[in-house]
Structure formats: structure tokens, C-alpha cells
Amino acid sequence: MPSIIEGYNYDIFISYRQKDNKGDMWVSEFVEALKTELESTFKEEVSVYFDINPHDGLLETHDVDESLKEKLKCLVFIPIISRTYCDPKAFAWEHEFKAFVEQASQDKFGLKVKLPGGNVANRVLPVQIHELDSDDKKMVEDELGGHLRGIEFIYKSSGINRPLLPKEENLQDNLNHTNFRDQINKVANAIKEIITAIRHYSPEQEEAQKGITKPAPVLPKSRKATIIVGSVIVLALIILGFIFIPKLLKPSEELEKSIAVLPFKNDSPEASEENTPFVNGLMEEILINLQTIREFRVLGRTSVEQFRDNTDKTIPEIARVLDVNYIVEGSVQKYGDKFRLRVQLIRAKDKETHLWAKSYEQEIESTKDIFNIQSQIAELIASELKVTLTPNEKQLIEKTPTTNLTAYDFYQRGREEYSKYWVNSNDMEALERAEILYHKSLEYDPKFALSYTGLARIYFDKNYWKEFFNENFLDSVLVLCDIALSFNENDYETYIVRGNLYRARGVINKALEEYDQALRINPNSWEAYYGKGQLYYYNDQIKKIENTLKSISLNRGAQLPTLYLEIAHAYAFTGFPEKSNYYIKEAFNLNGDSVQFLVNSGANIELLTKRAYLIDSTSTDLLFSIGYSYFFNEQYKESLIYFKKYINKISTIPEKNEQAGSQLGSFHRIGYAYLQNGFKKEGEYYINKQFQNCLNIVRLGRLRSALMYYDLAAIYAYKGDKDKAYENLEVFKQNQYIESWVVPTIKIDPFFASIRKEPEFQQIIRDFETMFQAEHERVRKWLEEQGML
Numbered sequence: 001m002p003s004i005i006e007g008y009n010y011d012i013f014i015s016y017r018q019k020d021n022k023g024d025m026w027v028s029e030f031v032e033a034l035k036t037e038l039e040s041t042f043k044e045e046v047s048v049y050f051d052i053n054p055h056d057g058l059l060e061t062h063d064v065d066e067s068l069k070e071k072l073k074c075l076v077f078i079p080i081i082s083r084t085y086c087d088p089k090a091f092a093w094e095h096e097f098k099a100f101v102e103q104a105s106q107d108k109f110g111l112k113v114k115l116p117g118g119n120v121a122n123r124v125l126p127v128q129i130h131e132l133d134s135d136d137k138k139m140v141e142d143e144l145g146g147h148l149r150g151i152e153f154i155y156k157s158s159g160i161n162r163p164l165l166p167k168e169e170n171l172q173d174n175l176n177h178t179n180f181r182d183q184i185n186k187v188a189n190a191i192k193e194i195i196t197a198i199r200h201y202s203p204e205q206e207e208a209q210k211g212i213t214k215p216a217p218v219l220p221k222s223r224k225a226t227i228i229v230g231s232v233i234v235l236a237l238i239i240l241g242f243i244f245i246p247k248l249l250k251p252s253e254e255l256e257k258s259i260a261v262l263p264f265k266n267d268s269p270e271a272s273e274e275n276t277p278f279v280n281g282l283m284e285e286i287l288i289n290l291q292t293i294r295e296f297r298v299l300g301r302t303s304v305e306q307f308r309d310n311t312d313k314t315i316p317e318i319a320r321v322l323d324v325n326y327i328v329e330g331s332v333q334k335y336g337d338k339f340r341l342r343v344q345l346i347r348a349k350d351k352e353t354h355l356w357a358k359s360y361e362q363e364i365e366s367t368k369d370i371f372n373i374q375s376q377i378a379e380l381i382a383s384e385l386k387v388t389l390t391p392n393e394k395q396l397i398e399k400t401p402t403t404n405l406t407a408y409d410f411y412q413r414g415r416e417e418y419s420k421y422w423v424n425s426n427d428m429e430a431l432e433r434a435e436i437l438y439h440k441s442l443e444y445d446p447k448f449a450l451s452y453t454g455l456a457r458i459y460f461d462k463n464y465w466k467e468f469f470n471e472n473f474l475d476s477v478l479v480l481c482d483i484a485l486s487f488n489e490n491d492y493e494t495y496i497v498r499g500n501l502y503r504a505r506g507v508i509n510k511a512l513e514e515y516d517q518a519l520r521i522n523p524n525s526w527e528a529y530y531g532k533g534q535l536y537y538y539n540d541q542i543k544k545i546e547n548t549l550k551s552i553s554l555n556r557g558a559q560l561p562t563l564y565l566e567i568a569h570a571y572a573f574t575g576f577p578e579k580s581n582y583y584i585k586e587a588f589n590l591n592g593d594s595v596q597f598l599v600n601s602g603a604n605i606e607l608l609t610k611r612a613y614l615i616d617s618t619s620t621d622l623l624f625s626i627g628y629s630y631f632f633n634e635q636y637k638e639s640l641i642y643f644k645k646y647i648n649k650i651s652t653i654p655e656k657n658e659q660a661g662s663q664l665g666s667f668h669r670i671g672y673a674y675l676q677n678g679f680k681k682e683g684e685y686y687i688n689k690q691f692q693n694c695l696n697i698v699r700l701g702r703l704r705s706a707l708m709y710y711d712l713a714a715i716y717a718y719k720g721d722k723d724k725a726y727e728n729l730e731v732f733k734q735n736q737y738i739e740s741w742v743v744p745t746i747k748i749d750p751f752f753a754s755i756r757k758e759p760e761f762q763q764i765i766r767d768f769e770t771m772f773q774a775e776h777e778r779v780r781k782w783l784e785e786q787g788m789l
Helices: 026-041 067-071 091-106 134-144 180-199 203-210 223-248 276-291 301-307 315-322 367-384 391-397 405-423 428-444 449-463 475-487 492-505 508-521 526-535 541-554 560-573 577-591 594-600 605-615 620-632 636-650 658-664 667-676 680-700 706-719 722-732 742-748 759-785
Strands: 010-015 074-081 112-114 120-122 154-157 160-163 258-261 326-335 338-347 353-363
Touching (some): 010 091, 010 180, 067 091, 091 134, 112 180, 120 180, 258 276, 276 301, 301 405, 367 391, 367 405, 428 449, 492 508, 492 526, 560 594, 594 605, 594 620, 605 620, 620 636, 620 667, 636 667, 706 722, 722 759, 742 759
Parallel strands (some): 010 074
Antiparallel strands (some): 154 160, 326 338, 338 353
């Protein structure tokens, strides 16, 4: 069966030495288990090449079956790395492993591919069944061009180093704490990530990203060529002397004190998964302490999660991706009531340099034992980077949130569950577990502010859309935040949650105060800057851009594509399509979401229906965009087809999901499409639904309620109430600026057909054009001053 990618003969090639498949037939069992797992991982059938009788032990002088080269033309190469595999005399090593590395390095995808989340994966996916000698490990790493990051199937205990079996009798004695079934699942998931990345591959992106240039042609050697080369070298040395000798006399470059704290490695000898919240908690508290220092630029945890596992990047490469100059690494061993922490500071700019390292071994008798170490590390790093802490910074770093170890343990576990929900907002079970654990924490310390803040976040996420139209919208969030601040007035997260609440309620000034208070405590909070950017959505696009760019400088994680799209929208709304498209492409380069790319870049109907829809026919954004495009082309039959699909899709979205918010907008256009197709009852229903939504949002003053005045004016004009239509247009005109879509839309909006030719309506259009041009000019001038245009 051919590969699922055209031009390749297999999806997966399994390479091994025959002696590793004798006796218990380990390789054969692995292959069968993997094939079964792949059937539940991929929608289509995945082809696997596995030679049950491989040529093994052949020397290089032996003939090699030419058909093997074709079999090696695959997407993913899986070598079974054993104590005997790394042998230059072995057929598998020389004619399979090395041959694939050479072949893949030269094909259109390359040996390493960029994953949707931003990481890079090697198409060689090692399955390791033995701990290797250092020389053998170096052989593999030299060929791969990076660290050996295989998926381990190793049973290891005192004096034992052998392959992990599908049915282990004494699995609890395995120091690696892995089981065969889970490792098979990890292999299948890794294969899926690699193949997904290959499917999203775009040669245009790769060239733009890598700056590919064609190699110069190789000239024949001659005396003349030698003279030319020698002259060039001499000239180059002269130029380099002019450039670099003066620099030797200048002071060294002052590096920005930008830091990323990588996820700490969990080296606990037993029950390592149970210790994960403790390890991550240590890392995150050290990170937050560093964020408190105003002279630092410190990325949040979401930025570094992409480097938790299976990254082939070096420290300097990671630093370049994260746009920082310094990296903090750590590892933790927890055994019983003791833990050992090793942490180091690395200068990653240009050349990796280890600046400082410290080891701690501590018995945990109270939370002070933990918090003292966390604060010491932040202070020592500040000292190493020649930063003097202010008294306020020192006080914040040396805080003790709780003195109860059990309460702190439950909080850490709750925070870990909430972080899972943060990554995947559909994981409501993780949100429920977090809520239970925060409540457990408060049973042991009823004054633990951080747990109250955690509960406030959970209530916000669970009830936002349920209570959106309630008079007491999210009052419980405010109550929980107030309780938290009564016990700790310096918890920056609480101010962010309150800022989010006031922003949702449309109380702009109060929201701004909360975000600014959060930034006084933690000047490196990307969330606070993002929230401020959202506040300026309708009244100051310059401040929106400024704050969102600041948020981007502090968040290089999973949220980065969303932040890029926020900037793209700001530029699009103020009339800078080229800058907007740049950030839309940047978002696409990170997440590979072709549908999102086409929708946000304003693709025409043909591209939306013939390309995007074939990729994902379930996207609510896409379905609405297609219906909307047909609507304004007066193709109401086609418009209704996609509007119906949109309605059917959002009706399946539970209220707890944020996408349910899409139900608040543009129902009147769906209703109009129904009317134009002869469905009067349905048409009036959706127009009235939008009318009531607008009235409620305006009455309650929810964020961005200004947009509702446009829709109200449109519906009043449709209903024949001209006075109300003009009244709402005048209110809408009170915005400090008019977005780029308003003028072209209002000129053809069928809802305004009854008043379109009236002088008063035409004057409003001219006013909108003037307002848009004024804001466009203001932003243009600012961009030029900033050197951004």
C-alpha cells in the first residue's frame, strides 16, 4: 500500500537488527502493537514497511538490494535502537539508518519538520530498547544532528537493562515507570504529529523562514581561480579588520535581561507522575519571582511548555525561538519528604555560556523551606545579572502565600489541572478536578488567597455565557477575588481576573485600573497587557497595538497565533492591509491553520468553498464567512445553505464553550437570507432574535456594545422606523473611530435599502468616511514615528 503522501512508497519504515528479534520476537510484537494503535490514531490506513527477514551483519562490500532505496522513501523512519544497533558494520545502521538520514535531508520536506505547535521534530523517530554506552549514543546523535530523544521501551532496575515487554510480571520494579501500552501510544502520537507537519508543509513558507538561496556554481580549479580566491580572502581580512578591530576597543554589548525558565525536569526516582505538580510548582514560582523584577523581561509558563518534551533544539536555538538572551534550566528529585533541586543560568546569546549553577537538598518540614529556596534563586539570578532589587521587589519575592504544606500541595495539583484546561478549553474534566482540589486546599488553609483566585478563574470560565445576560453577571467572581485580596493584596493574578470581569461588563476605567495594578506587581504579565489591548478595541487602536505588541514580547507560546491575529485585525480595521496580512501569515506559520488563514485574510468565495471548506467543513467561523460572503453578493440561496450549517453547528456547542458567544451576532442576516428564500417564519424569528440580543447587550453595557448600535439601526431601518435607525447610527458614530469595513458594508447592506438614497443617510456615510480617514492618518503618523512603516 503506498504512502498517504503522494510520491512516497511507505509511511513508516521499521529498521532493526535481526538478533534483537530473536527469542521473544520483541520487534515483531512491537510492530503488530503499533499497527493496531495506528488504526485508532489515523482516519486512513497507514503503511508500515517491516522486513521479517532483514539482511543483517552484511559488510559494505556486499551488494545491496536496489529496491531497498525505494522502500526507504518513507515519511517516518523508526530505528529500534539497541546495544547492537549502533554498529558501522551492521547493514541496518549503514544502509538503512544512515541512508535514510541522507535521503530525507535532501528531499523536499527535509530531515526535520516544523510541528503545528512550533516545535521541530526529526523524521527519524528512535525507539530505544536499551540504555546505550556513551560512544554509541554519540554515534546516533552525530548522525541525527542533535540529542537522542527516543521513546524508551526499557525495563531498568538494579543490574537489569533490557527491552520492556508487553506483559511484564513485575512492572512496579521498573525504575522508568513506563508500560508497554502507553509507550506504543506515544509512538503513534509522535508519528501523527510528524505526518501532520508534513501535510501542512509549504515550500514558500520554508524558503521565507530559512532564507533559502541557491548555491553558487562550483568553478573548475585553476591557477586563475586560486589567485582570485586568494585575493578575495585578503580583501575579506582587510574588511574584517576595519569592522572588528575598532569593536575590540569598545565595551561589550549590553544584553537585554530577557529570560525564559524552561520546564524543570522531573528526576524523581519513584511515583514521578505524582510529583509532577510539585516540580512544575517549583518552576512556576521561581518564574513568577523573576517576573516581579522590573529590569527583567521574563516569559510566562505558556511560552516554554513547547520545550517540555522531545525537542531537538539546542539552548541557543530555544533562546532564538523565544527571543530571549538567558535560559534558566532545572531538575528536581523528590523522594518522600525530601527534594533535591539543581538549577542553572545560561547565557544563550551567540554562544552558550553557563553563568551560574546551584544545588539544593532540602527536607520539607514547612512551606517556608520551599519558598525560601524559590526566593533565593530569583535573588541570586538578579545578582548574577547585576540587578539591584527594590525593597518592594524583595518583599514580593520573599512572600509566603501559605504556611500549610497540605493546602499548598492541593493548590499545586489544582493549578496543574487548570493548566491542562488552559491548553485545551474543551477539557472540562480537568476544570472540574481543579475546582475540587482548590476547595480541598481551602479546607486546610481557609485564608489561602491563591486558591480563591483559582476558584474565581474557574467560575469565570464555567459561567461566562450562562450568565451573560444576567443582571448579576459573574458576581461570584468578584466575591471570590475580594476574598483573595483580603488575605493577600499583592496577588497579581487576582487583579487580572477582576480586570477580565470589568472588561466583560464594559466598565472600562475599572478594568484598566485592575490591569495596571497587576502590572505594578508583575510587570511581565502578558495577560494584563493583552487585557489592556482589548479595552482599547473601539476607542484607540494605537494603544491596542502598543499593548498587544507588549503582550507578544512576553508570550511566545500557544497563544501567540491569537495575539498575531489581534494585531492583524487592528491594522486591517485602520486601513493597513499589508501589515495585517503579514501578521496573519505569521499566525499561519505557527499553527498551520489553513482555514483560519483564509478566513482572516479575506479570501473570496471560491477559495473559501473550494479550498477551506474541503479542509474543515465544521469550522463555525468558516461556515459563517461563506454565508456572509454569499449574502453580500446577493446570492441568498447559497448563503442560506451555509448559514443553516452554521446554525446547526453552534446549536451543538454547549454553553460552557466560549464559541457559544458566536450566537450573539449577525442573526438578522441569517433571518434575511431565510426571508429571501420564502421562509417568513424563520426569517422573522432570527431578525427578532438579533434585535433582542442587541437591546440586552446595550442595556447591560457589555464590552463592545457600540457595535450593537449599527445592528439596531439596520433592523429599525428594515422595520420601517427611520427615526430609530438614524438615532442608533448617530450613537454608533460617537465611536472615536470607524473601522475599515463600515463604509463599504453600509453602502450595500440590504437592511438600509429603504433609506439608502436619503440625503441624511448619505451624509452619515460621508461622516463615516471622514472619521475612518482621520484615524487611518493618526495611526499612519504614529507608525512612521515608531519606524514601523
